[in-house]
Amino acid sequence: MTAFPIERTATPKQAPPDDSLKFGTFFTDHMFMMNYDEGRGWHDPRIVPYQCLSLDPATCVLHYAQAIFDGLKAFRGADDVIRIFPPARHAARLNQSCERLCIPPLDPALVAQSFEALVAVDHRFVPRKPGTALYIRPTVIATEPFLGVRPATSYLYFVILSPVGAYYAEGMNPVKILASDRHVRALPGGLGAAKTAANYAASLYPAEEAHRLGFTQVLYLDGVEHRYLEEVGTMNIMLKIDGTVITPPLSGSILAGITRESVLTLLRDWGIPAVERPITIDEVIAAIEAGKLEEMWGTGTAAVISPVGELGYRDRRFTINDGKIGPLTARLYETIVGIQYGRLPDPHGWMRPVRARGRSRRMSGAELAYLPATAQAAAFRARTLSPREVAEAVLARKAAAWAVAGR
Numbered sequence: 001m002t003a004f005p006i007e008r009t010a011t012p013k014q015a016p017p018d019d020s021l022k023f024g025t026f027f028t029d030h031m032f033m034m035n036y037d038e039g040r041g042w043h044d045p046r047i048v049p050y051q052c053l054s055l056d057p058a059t060c061v062l063h064y065a066q067a068i069f070d071g072l073k074a075f076r077g078a079d080d081v082i083r084i085f086p087p088a089r090h091a092a093r094l095n096q097s098c099e100r101l102c103i104p105p106l107d108p109a110l111v112a113q114s115f116e117a118l119v120a121v122d123h124r125f126v127p128r129k130p131g132t133a134l135y136i137r138p139t140v141i142a143t144e145p146f147l148g149v150r151p152a153t154s155y156l157y158f159v160i161l162s163p164v165g166a167y168y169a170e171g172m173n174p175v176k177i178l179a180s181d182r183h184v185r186a187l188p189g190g191l192g193a194a195k196t197a198a199n200y201a202a203s204l205y206p207a208e209e210a211h212r213l214g215f216t217q218v219l220y221l222d223g224v225e226h227r228y229l230e231e232v233g234t235m236n237i238m239l240k241i242d243g244t245v246i247t248p249p250l251s252g253s254i255l256a257g258i259t260r261e262s263v264l265t266l267l268r269d270w271g272i273p274a275v276e277r278p279i280t281i282d283e284v285i286a287a288i289e290a291g292k293l294e295e296m297w298g299t300g301t302a303a304v305i306s307p308v309g310e311l312g313y314r315d316r317r318f319t320i321n322d323g324k325i326g327p328l329t330a331r332l333y334e335t336i337v338g339i340q341y342g343r344l345p346d347p348h349g350w351m352r353p354v355r356a357r358g359r360s361r362r363m364s365g366a367e368l369a370y371l372p373a374t375a376q377a378a379a380f381r382a383r384t385l386s387p388r389e390v391a392e393a394v395l396a397r398k399a400a401a402w403a404v405a406g407r
C-alpha cells in the first residue's frame with residue numbers, strides 16, 4: 001500500500017450525531033488530491049485538509065463538462081471493522097468513465113488505495129448506527145483554463161467523504177417511478193455508460209416533471225424507439241416476471257452498476273434464473289395485466305435495493321405487487337446489507353477492510369470471543385487478526401464456554 005503524504009487539518013470538525021445524518025451535506029476533515037499535467041502524467045498524490053478549490057473562470061470543466069465521478073460507501077460493522085464495498089470495482093469503473101471523457105487513465109490500484117487511505121485518516125467520521133455509512137466521492141475535473149472544445153492538458157483527481165444517514169428512515173419504502181417516452185437520458189454511442197456530470201444535468205428536467213406528477217424518479221426508455229427499459233435516474237432496474245429476473249443489458253447507454261453486478265452474482269449463487277436482455281415497456285405492462293410481474297426493484301449504492309410499488313406510463317398508473325416489498329427484493333436487500341456490515345459471510349470478497357490510522361481497530365482475542373459467531377467469522381475472514389490473535393480468540397472463547405458450563 002502506497003504511503004501518501006498527509007497534511008492534517010488544524011481545525012478538526014466535530015462528527016455529527018448519527019441520528020442527524022442526511023445525504024451529502026456534511027464533509028469530513030480531509031480530502032485526497034492528485035494532479036495531472038501533460039508531459040508529467042499523474043503526480044503528487046496527497047491527503048490534505050478539506051478545502052475549497054480555486055479555479056480560473058476559464059477553467060474548461062466549467063464550460064464543457066469534462067468531468068467524471070464515482071460513488072461508493074464504507075460501513076462500520078458491529079465488530080467495529082470498517083469495510084469498503086468493493087473499491088477495486090469502483091476504481092475500474094472510474095477509469096472507464098475517464099476513457100469516454102478523454103481523461104488520462106489513473107492507476108486503478110492507486111485509486112483504490114486513495115479511498116482506503118482517506119477513510120483510514122477520517123475513520124472517526126464513519127457512523128455507527130445501523131443503516132448509516134461513509135459515502136466516498138472520487139471525482140476528476142479538467143482544470144486547464146482555456147475556451148475551445150478539446151481535451152484539457154491538466155486535471156485534478158480528488159476524493160471527498162460524507163457521513164450519510166440510513167437511506168430508509170422507517171424501513172424500505174416502495175418508490176413510484178414514471179416511464180418516460182418524452183425524455184431521453186442517453187443515446188447509443190453517447191455518454192450513458194460513463195458516470196459523468198452531463199448525464200445528471202440531462203436528468204434534472206425530466207425528474208422535476210416526474211416529481212410534479214407524484215413520482216420519485218424517472219424510468220428512462222431507450223433513446224431511439226422509446227420502448228426498451230434503460231435505467232432509473234440513479235439506479236439500474238430489475239423485474240421478476242414468472243419466476244425469472246430480467247434486467248436490461250449493458251448496451252452502452254446505461255451505467256454498469258456495481259450493485260447490479262452483485263445482485264446478479266447473488267441470484268446465480270441462489271439458483272434463481274436471471275437474464276440480461278432487452279425488455280419493452282409493452283412487455284412489462286402485458287406482464288402486469290397478466291398478473292405475472294411479481295416484483296420490480298432498483299439497485300444502486302445509495303439505497304442498495306429500492307422496491308418499486310408503482311409504475312406510471314403515459315396516463316396510466318400500475319401498482320406492482322400490491323405496493324408491497326416482494327420476498328426476493330427483501331432477501332437481496334438483507335443479504336447485501338448483511339455483507340456490507342460484516343454480519344454475513346462475504347464469499348465473493350466484495351468488502352475491503354480499512355486499517356484505521358491513529359488507533360488500533362484490531363480487537364483482542366478476548367473481545368472477539370464475545371461477538372456473535374457470524375461477526376467473529378467475518379473478522380477472521382477480513383484478516384484483521386494475526387494468527388496469534390486467532391489462537392488467543394479460540395482460547396478465550398473456550399474459557400468463556402467453560403466458565404458458563406461451570407456456573
Ligand SMILES: Cc1ncc(COP(=O)(O)O)c(C=O)c1O
Pocket residue numbers: 071231232233234235236255256257258259260299300301302
Ligand atoms: C445513472 C445510474 N445508474 C445506476 C446506478 C447504480 O450504480 P451502483 O450500483 O454502482 O451505485 C447509479 C448510481 O451510481 C447511477 O447514477
